[in-house]
Amino acid sequence: xxxxxxxxxxxxxxxxxxxxxxxxxxxxxxxxxxxxxxxxxxxxxxxxxxxxxxxxxxxxxxxxxxxxxxxxxxxxxxxxxxxxxxxxxxxxxxxxxxxxxxxxxxxxxxxxxxxxxxxxxxxxxxxxxxxxxxxxxxxxxxxxxxxxxxxxxxxxxxxxxxxxxxxxxxxxxxxxxxxxxxxxxxxxxxxxxxxxxxxxxxxxxxxxxxxxxxxxxxxxxxxxxxxxxxxxxxxxxxxxxxxxxxxxxxxxxxxxxxxxxxxxxxxxxxxxxxxxxxxxxxxxxxxxxxxxxxxxxxxxxxxxxxxxxxxxxxxxxxxxxxxxxxxxxxxxxxxxxxxxxxxxxx
Amino acid sequence: xxxxxxxxxxxxxxxxxxxxxxxxxxxxxxxxxxxxxxxxxxxxxxxxxxxxxxxxxxxxxxxxxxxxxxxxxxxxxxxxxxxxxxxxxxxxxxxxxxxxxxxxxxxxxxxxxxxxxxxxxxxxxxxxxxxxxxxxxxxxxxxxxxxxxxxxxxxxxxxxxxxxxxxxxxxxxxxxxxxxxxxxxxxxxxxxxxxxxxxxxxxxxxxxxxxxxxxxxxxxxxxxxxxxxxxxxxxxxxxxxxxxxxxxxxxxxxxxxxxxxxxxxxxxxxxxxxxxxxxxxxxxxxxxxxxxxxxxxxxxxxxxxxxxxxxxxxxxxxxxxxxxxxxxxxxxxxxxxxxxxxxxxxxxxxxxxxxxxxxxxxxxxxxxxxxxxxxxxxxxxxxxxxxxxxxxxxxxxxxxxxxxxxxxxxxxxxxxxxxxxxxxxxxxxxxxxxxxxxxxxxxxxxxxxxxxxxxxxxxxxxx
Numbered sequence: 001x002x003x004x005x006x007x008x009x010x011x012x013x014x015x016x017x018x019x020x021x022x023x024x025x026x027x028x029x030x031x032x033x034x035x036x037x038x039x040x041x042x043x044x045x046x047x048x049x050x051x052x053x054x055x056x057x058x059x060x061x062x063x064x065x066x067x068x069x070x071x072x073x074x075x076x077x078x079x080x081x082x083x084x085x086x087x088x089x090x091x092x093x094x095x096x097x098x099x100x101x102x103x104x105x106x107x108x109x110x111x112x113x114x115x116x117x118x119x120x121x122x123x124x125x126x127x128x129x130x131x132x133x134x135x136x137x138x139x140x141x142x143x144x145x146x147x148x149x150x151x152x153x154x155x156x157x158x159x160x161x162x163x164x165x166x167x168x169x170x171x172x173x174x175x176x177x178x179x180x181x182x183x184x185x186x187x188x189x190x191x192x193x194x195x196x197x198x199x200x201x202x203x204x205x206x207x208x209x210x211x212x213x214x215x216x217x218x219x220x221x222x223x224x225x226x227x228x229x230x231x232x233x234x235x236x237x238x239x240x241x242x243x244x245x246x247x248x249x250x251x252x253x254x255x256x257x258x259x260x261x262x263x264x265x266x267x268x269x270x271x272x273x274x275x276x277x278x279x280x281x282x283x284x285x286x287x288x289x290x291x292x293x294x295x296x297x298x299x300x301x302x303x304x305x306x307x308x309x310x311x312x313x314x315x316x317x318x319x320x321x322x323x324x325x326x327x328x329x330x331x332x333x334x335x336x337x338x339x340x341x342x343x344x345x346x
Numbered sequence: 347x348x349x350x351x352x353x354x355x356x357x358x359x360x361x362x363x364x365x366x367x368x369x370x371x372x373x374x375x376x377x378x379x380x381x382x383x384x385x386x387x388x389x390x391x392x393x394x395x396x397x398x399x400x401x402x403x404x405x406x407x408x409x410x411x412x413x414x415x416x417x418x419x420x421x422x423x424x425x426x427x428x429x430x431x432x433x434x435x436x437x438x439x440x441x442x443x444x445x446x447x448x449x450x451x452x453x454x455x456x457x458x459x460x461x462x463x464x465x466x467x468x469x470x471x472x473x474x475x476x477x478x479x480x481x482x483x484x485x486x487x488x489x490x491x492x493x494x495x496x497x498x499x500x501x502x503x504x505x506x507x508x509x510x511x512x513x514x515x516x517x518x519x520x521x522x523x524x525x526x527x528x529x530x531x532x533x534x535x536x537x538x539x540x541x542x543x544x545x546x547x548x549x550x551x552x553x554x555x556x557x558x559x560x561x562x563x564x565x566x567x568x569x570x571x572x573x574x575x576x577x578x579x580x581x582x583x584x585x586x587x588x589x590x591x592x593x594x595x596x597x598x599x600x601x602x603x604x605x606x607x608x609x610x611x612x613x614x615x616x617x618x619x620x621x622x623x624x625x626x627x628x629x630x631x632x633x634x635x636x637x638x639x640x641x642x643x644x645x646x647x648x649x650x651x652x653x654x655x656x657x658x659x660x661x662x663x664x665x666x667x668x669x670x671x672x673x674x675x676x677x678x679x680x681x682x683x684x685x686x687x688x689x690x691x692x693x694x695x696x697x698x699x700x701x702x703x704x705x706x707x708x709x710x711x712x713x714x715x716x717x718x719x720x721x722x723x724x725x726x727x728x729x730x731x732x733x734x735x736x737x738x739x740x741x742x743x744x745x746x747x748x749x750x751x752x753x754x755x756x757x758x759x760x761x762x763x764x765x766x767x768x769x770x771x772x773x774x775x776x777x778x779x780x781x782x783x784x785x786x787x788x789x790x791x792x793x794x795x796x797x798x799x800x801x802x803x804x805x806x807x808x809x
Contacts, residue, residue: 011644081807086807094627
């Protein structure tokens with residue numbers, strides 16, 4: 001057999017070194033997976049991603065991957081079963097060191113299956129109620145940030161409106177209307193337990209579908225002074241039509257037909273057509289979750305060494321034309337804040 | 347084809363006027379300027395494909411050019427197909443296929459096979475069928491596999507006595523033809539059109555349906571089709587016969603050449619890279635690209651073979667189509683499409699078996715007058731965005747399109763059938779009527795296989 005020349009041996013060495021290095025870098029690179037409950041077109045999800053990217057843009061040494069479960073546009077039991085299987089398969093395949101799981105569905109269908117899994121840290125974000133249903137409290141590999149509705153800010157907005165009316169009421173009534181989504185139901189006890197004084201909390205009502213939502217707005221609206229809405233993306237079009245109603249159509253109808261002012265509890269409500277909304281900052285959710293992931297990877301600490309956090313920031317969004325139509329006024333700081341966060345619409 | 351196409355003045359007049367008619371007709375319907383321009387361009391492309399005025403990759407390139415010239419979307423979006431994972435994977439596997447087919451490895455395999463086959467028609471048919479099947483994952487062009495299978499068929503037929511040949515030649519021909527083609531949708535790397543479907547899938551779905559999971563998800567369909575093929579072939583052709591042992595062919599057992607070793611090493615490296623992807627986390631297209639690069643660095647493919655043996659026309663078609671579909675998403679036309687084809691998405695979700703039946707019927711009709719790749723492109727471009735919006739696995743819809751479109755009842759429906767018939771014409775003259783009916787029965791078997799797979803797809807979360 002002919003002996004290979006030195007050049008041939010060197011060329012094979014070159015290839016082996018090149019491939020070996022590439023393999024080593026890939027195998028040892030820490031992996032972070034962001035598991036979103038919804039789809040990238042959903043404003044809340046989109047803005048959380050913005051928050052995560054603000055931190056992750058400096059992560060040149062980590063491999064990042066996103067997975068969207070798309071459970072806002074589709075939420076029937078079949079889809080949820082499938083979304084859970086696919087998300088868990090994606091996690092198993094990527095085998096990340098840190099899993100950032102966003103919103104309740106991702107916790108319920110996927111992340112909660114990995115509690116106390118060695119080698120995997122879970123950072124949750126966007127959890128509305130308690131983390132107990134997912135087995136997170138006391139778990140060795142879990143930390144995260146809650147997403148509680150900024151009820152104090154909603155109360156202050158209602159009071160600010162009221163103070164500028166010709167005849168302000170001392171105890172204006174406020175009603176919360178929600179769709180049948182699990183995340184809103186999870187929030188409901190927290191909202192009902194909140195100290196709304198001096199407002200009078202008239203309770204919360206769940207609409208079964210869009211016609212029911214319209215009925216509630218028309219029938220219950222005149223009995224209160226303000227309506228609060230958070231989300232309406234899981235409203236079926238009708239009792240016989242399980243397809244989901246277009247959220248922009250729902251919000252535009254609500255804003256146009258409600259006899260009383262409507263205050264949104266999510267920033268994107270204004271993008272959908274609402275007059276004003278104040279919501280937990282999606283940027284904070286993303287940034288805090290990404291910072292937690294960063295600490296786990298850089299400092300090598302267990303996730304449980306980082307305490308759970310409550311959200312602190314909120315964002316105000318305004319639609320000027322709707323405010324004018326109702327003849328309502330607010331302190332100018334609201335407009336300034338809204339303009340600063342690019343959530344002020346004409 | 348191009349020369350024939352240029353001889354159709356009516357088509358060229360239509361191609362000149364249709365985009366303007368579409369554009370001005372669509373503007374009042376609420377579409378913005380860019381959306382109307384995109385649809386007018388897409389309409390022009392479909393027309394050029396349907397009239398077969400020019401080779402199929404030219405309308406796609408023309409589409410890119412028009413969109414870029416009119417500024418319908420940023421160039422980075424329009425040309426994104428050429429930087430996509432699907433494009434890189436197709437280029438790499440086609441390169442590996444070129445190395446395999448030029449190395450001499452396939453000829454060595456054919457000689458080995460001919461020496462060791464038992465002397466009966468069934469063994470010959472099975473060997474021919476499984477030879478085609480064996481090369482589906484590593485030689486991604488159908489004509490490339492036809493080139494491997496045809497000489498074996500010719501050799502086998504030459505060994506048969508005239509009576510056996512007269513009785514079993516249609517069965518032998520069908521074994522060769524279907525071996526390299528019938529099950530090609532089962533493997534991601536089985537056909538150029540598979541890369542096209544892969545390239546059109548959303549990124550998340552591409553990540554999930556890389557080589558192994560694609561084959562796994564298609565496995566029940568594959569097993570049912572394999573069983574159905576042999577059962578139907580046995581009952582339909584009834585061609586079993588003993589063959590007189592032919593004299594040994596001249597076969598000098600030479601050692602493997604360095605190019606054969608490289609081709610073998612390339613196949614093994616790709617298989618190993620795929621099998622260990624859970625560990626190294628490198629995307630499959632990058633594994634395939636690395637294998638190709640190493641083979642090129644080792645001199646496994648000359649510059650001339652690199653130019654000649656890779657189907658660049660298809661790669662341009664693929665890159666253009668991925669870019670066009672990305673542009674469609676960029677312009678939010680997928681949502682507009684869903685708004686108009688929502689009823690179809692509803693059927694996909696609520697009554698999947700009915701959707702399969704509708705798709706099969708439509709495909710059977712459309713394939714009578716639209717070429718294979720164009721039919722796949724048109725169906726995929728319309729249905730994959732609808733599936734995505736409706737919450738149905740886009741891979742599943744793409745796989746169904748591939749499986750059902752790959753049905754040619756008549757030779758004119760597929761260029762590779764004509765090609766295979768030409769290169770085997772001297773050895774076998776198959777009975778066309780029996781073959782057409784055989785293909786029709788197999789179309790029914792495909793539907794059966796799809797329906798039989800539904801519980802499996804539900805179990806693994808695909809459906």
